[in-house]
Amino acid sequence: MNLNLRVWRQSNATDPGKLVDYPAPDISEHMSFLEMLDVVNERLIVKDEQPIAFDHDCREGICGMCSLMINGIAHGPEKGTTVCQLHMRHFKDGDTLVIEPWRARAFPVVRDLVVDRSSFDRIMQVGGFVSANTGNAPDGNAIPISKVEADLAMDAAACIGCGACVASCKNASAMLFVGAKVSQFLHLPQGHPERKSRASNMVAAMDHEGFGNCTNQYECEAVCPKEISVSVISELNREYTRATLTSGSD
Amino acid sequence: MQWLFKYCRSSIGSKVLMAVTGLMLFGFVVGHMLGNLQIFIGQEAVNNYAATLKEMGALLWLARIGLILAVLVHISAAIRLTRGNQKARPITYAHSGTVQATYASRTMMKSGLIVLAFVIYHLLHLTFGVILPEAHSATDSLGRPDVYSMTVLGFQNVLVSLSYIAAMLLLGFHLSHGVSSLFQSLGLNHPRYNPIIQKIGPSAALVIVLGNISMPIAVLLGLVSLPAGAAS
Numbered sequence: 001m002n003l004n005l006r007v008w009r010q011s012n013a014t015d016p017g018k019l020v021d022y023p024a025p026d027i028s029e030h031m032s033f034l035e036m037l038d039v040v041n042e043r044l045i046v047k048d049e050q051p052i053a054f055d056h057d058c059r060e061g062i063c064g065m066c067s068l069m070i071n072g073i074a075h076g077p078e079k080g081t082t083v084c085q086l087h088m089r090h091f092k093d094g095d096t097l098v099i100e101p102w103r104a105r106a107f108p109v110v111r112d113l114v115v116d117r118s119s120f121d122r123i124m125q126v127g128g129f130v131s132a133n134t135g136n137a138p139d140g141n142a143i144p145i146s147k148v149e150a151d152l153a154m155d156a157a158a159c160i161g162c163g164a165c166v167a168s169c170k171n172a173s174a175m176l177f178v179g180a181k182v183s184q185f186l187h188l189p190q191g192h193p194e195r196k197s198r199a200s201n202m203v204a205a206m207d208h209e210g211f212g213n214c215t216n217q218y219e220c221e222a223v224c225p226k227e228i229s230v231s232v233i234s235e236l237n238r239e240y241t242r243a244t245l246t247s248g249s250d
Numbered sequence: 251m252q253w254l255f256k257y258c259r260s261s262i263g264s265k266v267l268m269a270v271t272g273l274m275l276f277g278f279v280v281g282h283m284l285g286n287l288q289i290f291i292g293q294e295a296v297n298n299y300a301a302t303l304k305e306m307g308a309l310l311w312l313a314r315i316g317l318i319l320a321v322l323v324h325i326s327a328a329i330r331l332t333r334g335n336q337k338a339r340p341i342t343y344a345h346s347g348t349v350q351a352t353y354a355s356r357t358m359m360k361s362g363l364i365v366l367a368f369v370i371y372h373l374l375h376l377t378f379g380v381i382l383p384e385a386h387s388a389t390d391s392l393g394r395p396d397v398y399s400m401t402v403l404g405f406q407n408v409l410v411s412l413s414y415i416a417a418m419l420l421l422g423f424h425l426s427h428g429v430s431s432l433f434q435s436l437g438l439n440h441p442r443y444n445p446i447i448q449k450i451g452p453s454a455a456l457v458i459v460l461g462n463i464s465m466p467i468a469v470l471l472g473l474v475s476l477p478a479g480a481a482s
Contacts, residue, residue, distance in 0.1 A: 008344075019344055072347025098345035105338050170351060171335035173261075203262055212338030213261040213331045215358065216431040217351035231439050238437025240262045244253060 001027050001093040005040065007052055008100045010109050017109065019098070022052075029089040033076060034059060034066060036088055053112040061085040061225060064160030067167070068113055069100040074164035074223040082162065082225040102167035106174070106209040117163050119209040120177060124161075126205045127198035128181045130190045149187045156183035158226040165220035165228075171212030176220035178206050179232030182239055196243040203240045261334070264327045269432035271324040276429060276454070278317055279421070283461045286401075290468070293398035293477050297390050300397040325366070332359055354427040361424040368417035375404060402476050405469035418462045426455035 003024040010017030024040050031039070034056050041051035057065040061082040068083045070076035076086045091097065101109050106119040157180075165176035182199055185191025191198070214233055221230045257263035285303075288295040303310060354361070371381075379386025385403040388396040405411045430451030433439065438447070468474040 006344075069343060069345075072343055072345045073349060100343055100345065103339050103341055103343055105340055168349070170356065172338035173335075175261075203260060207261050210338055211261075212335040213265060214435075215331075215335070215355060216427075216434045217355045219349055219351050222349035230434070231441075231444075234434050234437050234439030236437075237262050237265070237435055238439075240260070241257075241266060241437060244257045244263070247253065 001029055001088065001091070003027055003036075003091065003094070004096040006096065006098045007113070008109075009052070009112055010101075011050075012111060013108055019100075027088055029087070031088045032059065032084055033068070033070070033086045033088065034084050053110075053114050055114050056084060059084040062160060064162040067102050067115065067117075067162055067164070069098075069102065069167055071098050074102070074168040075162075075225050079222075080225060080227045082160075085225075102163050104163075104166050104172035104211065106172070106211050107163060107166060115163075117161070119211075120161050120163065120174070122209065123174070123178060123202055123205045124181065126201040127194070128202065130185060131194060132190075143189055145188060153184050153187035156180045156187070156228065156232050159184075159224075159228055160226060162225065164223045164225060166211060168219040168223040169212065169214075170217060170219060171215055173214045173220075174206050174209075174211040175214040175233045175236060176224065176228060176230065178202050179230075179234075179236035180228050183232040183235050186235060186239065195239065196247055199236065199239040199243040200247065203236070261331075264331050265435040267323055267327045268331070269435035271320040271327070272428050272432050274316065274320040275324060276425065276432075279425075279458055283458060286465060287461060289398060289401060289465055289474060293390065293396070296398045296401075297392075297394050297396060301394045304395075321369075325362075328359065328362060352427060354423040355431070358424060358427060361420045364420045365417060365424055368413070368420075371413070372417075375410070376400065399476055401465070402469050402474060405466040408470065411466035411470055414466050415463045418459050421462075422455040422459035424455075425458060426452045429454045 005022040005024050006019045007022055008017060009020045022040055022044075024036065027036050027039065034054070037052060037054060044051050055065045055067050057063040059066075061084060064082075066075075066082050066084045068075070070083070070086075075081060075083045076090070078086050078090055099113065101107075101113045102115045102117075104115075107115040107117055110116050159177060159180035161177065163174075163177070166172050166174050169175075182202060185198065186195060216230075216233075218230050221228065258267060285299055286296070288299050348356070374380040375382065376386070382400070382404055385400045388399050390396040390398070405414070428451065430447055430449075433447045433450075465474070
């Protein structure tokens with residue numbers, strides 16, 4: 001198949017950048033989207049041009065590195081799929097694909113399609129953990145947890161931190177990410193001792209990083225490759241309010 | 251009290267303020283509509299209702315102050331949140347896409363501002379009597395303000411009626427997103443009730459729009475008219 005790519009090219013963080021057209025002929029429909037970009041890059045290298053920089057790592061939909069906006073949809077048109085797992089058969093011959101980096105003040109562009117998502121790491125550093133004393137690990141099975149709660153914790157823990165929620169949100173809000181990270185601990189007894197400080201610190205860090213505010217449009221849920229439900233946002237709203245009203249008794 | 255200010259300035263706290271004040275304003279819209287629908291019972295009913303409200307004195311002022319505060323908080327939080335949202339994405343997408351965000355949810359600021367302009371016009375028209383002063387000072391046979399005739403006279407003007415209908419449609423848009431959204435902002439979410447919560451906004455909006463536009467339409471169609479013997 002033959003495609004027309006319009007790719008965001010930006011040589012560094014201060015370069016204003018622009019969209020550049022690249023024809024992509026003879027693309028196999030069995031390639032993943034990233035493999036297609038690899039082919040385009042090899043042809044650019046042969047022509048002595050700079051290859052397109054994009055983030056990728058595991059290429060099996062679990063690391064959260066790949067991060068492309070394809071025709072305005074984070075991770076492209078397939079629901080519940082990272083862009084590395086998106087195959088070219090989902091596009092039509094002759095399609096024009098506009099490929100842009102995640103756009104958010106908290107995700108500055110490093111180069112071309114690569115953005116700096118360390119704002120997520122800083123949010124995690126203030127609460128995305130449980131404190132554990134050293135010593136032998138206690139027997140996990142000794143703590144009774146209902147199947148329902150364990151499943152809810154796992155659903156939230158499926159978040160790979162790719163940032164598609166921020167990228168797709170009309171307001172560049174990180175509520176789905178922070179909600180998932182708070183929720184995964186909230187449903188397990190190990191998360192309870194620090195639940196108040198976790199909610200208040202992570203929300204404060206999120207606001208500090210310059211993410212927008214949730215307006216309940218749920219674009220995040222629609223593009224999330226792990227299909228995390230916006231119920232985690234509601235939980236975060238509840239947790240933050242609860243933590244504010246009862247702090248000091250942690 | 252510092253914790254409260256910090257909470258109100260946070261992203262989530264601001265959203266909770268939007269939800270709480272939005273709920274107050276929605277409650278007013280429902281009550282206001284139910285009161286006004288008495289126009290279909292007749293002049294006596296609606297004039298009596300208006301007189302009863304005015305006799306409430308301190309209670310009426312308490313409600314008015316509450317509403318004014320709710321409006322001020324709702325608007326100032328909306329401006330603050332929107333400015334934060336604009337700053338959060340300084341460079342926009344060349345090709346932007348939308349998967350499931352509704353049109354109403356993407357135009358809350360616009361529908362809200364138009365509804366605000368309408369509220370000001372509405373107060374000038376029927377509360378302060380600036381727009382149709384003669385009708386506003388009319389009294390009925392018992393000497394009470396003749397709300398019935400004032401409303402009918404107002405709505406007999408096609409332009410006035412059309413502006414009311416248009417404003418109600420925009421209010422409907424605003425409520426169809428806002429009423430469902432306030433549950434999410436307040437953290438009220440449960441798999442069993444979520445399907446109802448999703449429908450409650452559009453349903454409430456439909457009821458409010460139909461209830462409110464029924465009045466100008468009834469007047470325009472002549473189904474509700476001035477009492478016999480009154481000056482028109």
